[in-house]
Amino acid sequence: MRIALVVPPWGPDDIRAKDTRGISGCWPTPGLQYIAAVLRDAGHEILFLEGFFYNNEEMLKKTVDFGAEALGVYVISLLWDKAKPFIEEVKESIPSIFTFIGGHGATAMPEILMESTVALDAIVIGEGEITSAELIDAVESGVDLKEVRGLLIRDEGGLHRTPPREMIDNLDELPFPAVDLCEMERYYPSFEQVSTVPAMQMLASRGCTGSCLYCYKMYGSRIRLRDPVLVVDEIEYYINNYGTREIKFWDEHFTSDHDHVYGICDEILSRGLKIRWWVSCRADSVDRPILMAMKNAGCWCINYGVESGVQKHLDTLMKFETLDQIRSTVQLTHSVGIKTHTTYIFGIPGETFEDGLKTIELAKELGSFTVEFFPITPFPGTPLYKGVLNGLFGTMSEKLADQGMLLDRPCFVPFTMTAEEIMELRRLAYIKYFFRPKFLLYRVMNIMSPFQVRAMWNGAKSLLQMVGEQVSALWEKSLHQ
Numbered sequence: 001m002r003i004a005l006v007v008p009p010w011g012p013d014d015i016r017a018k019d020t021r022g023i024s025g026c027w028p029t030p031g032l033q034y035i036a037a038v039l040r041d042a043g044h045e046i047l048f049l050e051g052f053f054y055n056n057e058e059m060l061k062k063t064v065d066f067g068a069e070a071l072g073v074y075v076i077s078l079l080w081d082k083a084k085p086f087i088e089e090v091k092e093s094i095p096s097i098f099t100f101i102g103g104h105g106a107t108a109m110p111e112i113l114m115e116s117t118v119a120l121d122a123i124v125i126g127e128g129e130i131t132s133a134e135l136i137d138a139v140e141s142g143v144d145l146k147e148v149r150g151l152l153i154r155d156e157g158g159l160h161r162t163p164p165r166e167m168i169d170n171l172d173e174l175p176f177p178a179v180d181l182c183e184m185e186r187y188y189p190s191f192e193q194v195s196t197v198p199a200m201q202m203l204a205s206r207g208c209t210g211s212c213l214y215c216y217k218m219y220g221s222r223i224r225l226r227d228p229v230l231v232v233d234e235i236e237y238y239i240n241n242y243g244t245r246e247i248k249f250w251d252e253h254f255t256s257d258h259d260h261v262y263g264i265c266d267e268i269l270s271r272g273l274k275i276r277w278w279v280s281c282r283a284d285s286v287d288r289p290i291l292m293a294m295k296n297a298g299c300w301c302i303n304y305g306v307e308s309g310v311q312k313h314l315d316t317l318m319k320f321e322t323l324d325q326i327r328s329t330v331q332l333t334h335s336v337g338i339k340t341h342t343t344y345i346f347g348i349p350g351e352t353f354e355d356g357l358k359t360i361e362l363a364k365e366l367g368s369f370t371v372e373f374f375p376i377t378p379f380p381g382t383p384l385y386k387g388v389l390n391g392l393f394g395t396m397s398e399k400l401a402d403q404g405m406l407l408d409r410p411c412f413v414p415f416t417m418t419a420e421e422i423m424e425l426r427r428l429a430y431i432k433y434f435f436r437p438k439f440l441l442y443r444v445m446n447i448m449s450p451f452q453v454r455a456m457w458n459g460a461k462s463l464l465q466m467v468g469e470q471v472s473a474l475w476e477k478s479l480h481q
Contacts, residue, residue, distance in 0.1 A: 001044045001045070001069050001070060001136055001139075001140050002044070002045045002047070002066060002067050002068050002069045002070070003039055003044050003045070003046055003047070003068065003069065003070045003071070003072060003136065004046075004047045004049060004062075004063045004066055004068040004070070004071050004072070004090075005032055005035060005036050005039075005046060005047070005048050005049070005072045005073075005074075006048075006049045006051065006059065006063070006071065006072065006073045006074070006086070007029050007032065007049065007050050007051045007052070007073075007074050008051045008073055008074070008075070008079055008082040008083035008086050009051035009054060009055055009056050009059060009082050009086065010051050010052060010079050010082055011052065012024040014078070014079060014082065014401075015078060015079075015404055015406055015407070016406045016407070017406055017407055017408045018408060018465065019427075019462050019465040019466045019469060020406060020462050022458045022461055022462055023190055023191040023192060023455070023458045023459055023462055024190050025187075025188045025189045025190040025191070025193070026050070026052040026187055026188065027187060027189060027201055027248075028050070028177075028179065028182050028184070028187055028201070029074050029103075030177055030201060030202075030203060030250065031074065031102070031103065031128060032048070032072075032074045032103075033048075033177030033178050033179060033181075033182065034128075034129050034174060034175075034177050034178075035072065035102070035128050035129055035132045036048055036177075036178035036181050037174070037175040037176060037177055037178035038129045038130075038132065038133050038174065038175065039132060039133060039136060040178060040181070041175055042133050042136070042137070044136060046178070046181055047062065047063070047066045047068065047181075048178070048181040048182050049062060049063070050182065050183065050186075050187075051082070051086075053183065053186055056085065056086055056089065059086065060086070060089050060090060060093060063090055063093075063094075064090075064093050064094060068090075068094065068097060069096075069097060069098065070097060070098040070099070070100070070136060070139065071087065071090050071097055071098070071099045071100070072099075072100050072101070072102065072124075072132065073086070073087055073099070073100075073101045073102075074101070074102065074103045075101045075102070075103045075104075075105045075106040075113065076103055076104050076105040077104075077105035077108065077109070077379065077380055077400045077403045078105070078400065078401060078403050078404045079105075079401075080105060080113060080116075080400045080401075081400060081401045083101065084113075084116065084117050084119075087099050087101070087117065087119050087120060088117055088119040090119075091119035092119075098121050098122075098139050099119060099120050099121045099122075100120070100121060100122040100123065100124060100132075100135060101113065101120065101122075101123050101124070102123065102124035102125075102128040102131075102132065103128075104216060104218050104379070104381075105380065105400075106123050106124065106125070107124075107125050107126055107218060107381070108216055108379065108380035108381030109380045109381070110123040110125055110152040110161075111152065111159055114152055114154070114159055115159070121153070121154070122135060122145065122151050122152065122153045123151065123152040123153075124150060124151065125150050125151065125152060125161075125164070125165070126150055126164070126165050126167070126218070127150075127165065127167060127168055127206075127218075127219065129168065129174060130150075130165065130168060131148065131149065131150035131151065131165050134148045134149075135148050135151065145162070146160065146162055147162075148162055149162055149163050149164065149165040149166075150162065150163075150164060150165025167206075167207075167219070167220050167222065167224065168206075168224070169224065171205075171206060171224050171225070171226045172226055172227050172230055176234050176237065179200070179238075179242075184242060189248070191451075191454065191455035191458050191459060192341075192370045192372065192455065192459070193248060193278070194246050194248055194278065194451070195246060195276055195278075195300055195301070195448045195449055195451070195452060196245045196246050196276065196448060196449035196451050196452070197245065197246070197449075197451050198242055198243050198244050198245055198246075199244065199245065199246040199247070199248060200238045200242065200244045200246075200247055200248070201247070201248045201249075201250055202231070202234060202235070202247050202248070202249055202250070203226070203249065203250055203251055204225070204226050204228075204231045204249055204251050204254065204260070204264060205223055205224060205225045205226060205251045205252075205253070205254070205256070205257075205260070206219035206220075206223070206224050206251075206252075207219045207220045207221065207222050207223040207224055207252065207253075208221065208223065208252035208253045208256075209221055209222075209223060209253065209256065210252075210253065210282070210319075210320075211318050211320075211383075212305075212317055212318055212319060213316065213317045213318050213349075213382070213383050213384045213387075214317065214345070214376055214377070214378070214379070214382055214383075214384045215382060216379050216380070216381045216382045217252075219252070223253060223256045223257070225257060225260045228260060228263030228264045228266075228267050229263075229267055231264050231267070232264060232267040232268055232271065232273070235247055235268070235273065235275060236271065236273060239273065239275060244275070245275065245276060246275065246276040246277065246278070247275060247276070247277040247278070248277070248278045249277060249278065249279045249280070250280075251279065251280065252280065253280070253281055253282060253285065254279035254280060254281045255279070255281040255282075255285045255286050255290060256281075256285060258290050261290055261293070261294065262290070262293055264297070265293045265294060265296065265297035266293075266297075268297040268298060269296065269297055273298070274298070275298050276298050276299075276300045277297075277298050277299050277300070278299070278300065278301045278302070278303065278341075279294075279299060279302055279303065280302070280303040280304075280305070281302060281303075281304070282304075282305075282321065283304050283306075283321050283325050283326045283329040283330070284320075284321055284325050284329070286302075286329060286332070286333070287332075288332060288336065291332065291333060291336045291338060292336050294338065295336050295337050295338050299338055300338065300339060300448075301338065301339045301340065301341055301369065301370075302333055302338055302339075302340055302341070303340070303341040303342070303343065304326065304329065304330060304333075304340060304341075304342050304343075305319075305342075305343050306326055306342045306343060306344055306362065306363070306366070307319060307343070307344060307345045307348075308344065308345060308348060308351070308355070308359050308362075309323070309344075309355075309358040309359035309360070309361060309362030309363070310351070310355045310358050310359065311323050312350070313348045313350065313351055313355065316348055316349055316350055317345075317348060318383075323362070326366075327365070327366065330342065330366045330367075330368065334367075339368070339369035339370075339446075340366070340368040340369060341368055341369060341370045341371065341372070342363065342366055342368040342371050342372075343371070343372045343373075343374065344359050344360075344362075344363055344371065344372070344373045344374070344429065345359075345373075345374050345375070345376045346359070346373065346374070346375055346376065346422050346425045346426055346429075347375045347376040347394075347410055347412060347413065347414055347417060347422045348376055348414065349384075349387075349392075349393035349394060349414045349415075349416075350414065350416055351414060351416060351417060352416050352417060353417060353421045353424075353425065356417075356421070356422075356425040356429075357425070357428075359425075359429075360425070360428060360429045360432055360433070363429065363433055364432065364433060364436070367439070367442075369442075369443070369446065371429075371430075371433055373425075373426050373429040373430060374405040374406070374426075375405065375407075375410035375411070375412070375422050375423070375426065376405075376410075376412055377403055377404065377405045377410075377411045377412060378393075378396055378403075378411065378412050379403060380403070384412075388412065393412075393414060393415070394412055394413050394414035394415050394416075395412070395413050395415075396411060396412045396413075397409075397411050397412075408423075409423070410422045410423065420473070423473075424470070424473060427466045427469055427470045427473075428470065430462075430463060430466050431463065431466055431467060431470065434459070434463055435463070443456060444456075
């Protein structure tokens with residue numbers, strides 16, 4: 001069967017605020033790459049289209065010219081307004097085509113999306129590899145789709161959910177992502193996310209045991225690990241075939257199992273691979289031995305989700321970490337020679353503007369190599385989203401296109417703050433963090449590649465834009481006083 005797998009048309013304007021569009025990039029979608037690999041192994045012919053590179057008309061023409069018999073589209077809530085018209089245009093051009101979607105947005109609110117267009121035939125709920133393969137086999141052979149687990153389908157004028165699909169226990173059964181089907185030479189990372197290029201992304205595990213208020217766990221609460229040998233086989237494949245110099249691991253909790261991490265580190269060292277890598281983990285899940293092993297194997301940066309400088313807000317978010325733990329872990333990480341990337345949230349339920357200023361002070365105290373500051377966003381399916389729907393926490397935009405963390409406007413505003421205050425905190429955070437002579441010297445003295453020179457240049461332009469926005473906002477405020 002000829003199957004087009006598509007990321008809908010999008011660009012920096014759809015996901016980024018004006019002041020950070022200059023540092024944005026585009027990574028491939030790992031879930032869709034895995035599905036492409038599984039479907040190809042099943043004997044299907046695959047067209048992989050990235051909407052960052054094409055407009056609607058170009059993608060429609062490529063899909064039609066390919067002779068697609070099925071169309072699978074990756075959907076997050078933020079880009080549904082882009083995906084929906086594309087699906088409808090493809091269906092109009094090829095009435096016989098079978099259309100299905102999957103991804104975080106599709107899994108979190110399948111009925112809402114299915115009811116919004118008659119052009120959609122099925123939604124894959126949860127992990128998509130096995131479900132997509134069985135779905136396509138059923139379509140091709142004429143088997144009733146009710147026999148396939150993990151779907152939302154149409155049935156006698158209504159909607160029908162088939163029994164849920166179990167999580168994939170053995171991730172080692174999956175093939176490597178089909179990166180060769182993607183236009184890899186056209187992708188590039190956001191400037192704050194890697195130290196050098198070429199860079200590739202990977203998953204060494206799936207799942208997270210955390211219970212954070214704002215997080216939607218597509219891969220569930222149970223962490224499943226890939227064999228360290230296969231993880232490093234994949235790294236070596238990227239080095240040999242794409243000249244890769246750095247790996248960004250997207251695992252939600254990379255250091256959940258220390259034996260697994262030691263296995264990856266030992267395998268990298270035993271093969272003599274020269275590769276930099278970046279991971280994300282909790283502040284309460286590392287110690288000096290594991291950090292030293294990671295450093296020796298090439299880990300140069302760890303992302304810690306700090307979120308707030310006020311303990312009661314960490315408790316509201318159900319982080320189950322303390323500020324003292326965070327301070328100690330960041331200091332420990334720096335002491336072994338690994339840099340940190342820390343992230344922070346404004347607009348937490350119950351947070352005030354003054355609390356936000358304390359978060360900025362904590363960020364400065366921790367002194368990470370890179371930082372990001374976000375307005376909190378109630379993504380569909382999260383406890384935060386469900387609470388807001390029940391009248392708790394604050395107010396939220398009903399537009400799916402507003403559900404982004406990097407936009408010019410906050411999607412959610414707590415009862416204790418205004419939207420203007422949230423955006424002012426974000427601007428102040430970047431300005432106060434980066435416009436420090438000691439920090440600027442630190443960044444200049446730690447440039448690791450020409451890529452980081454460009455990163456600093458683009459970051460400087462974004463900062464100057466933020467300064468202009470802050471001056472303008474203060475001027476407007478003074479006029480209204």
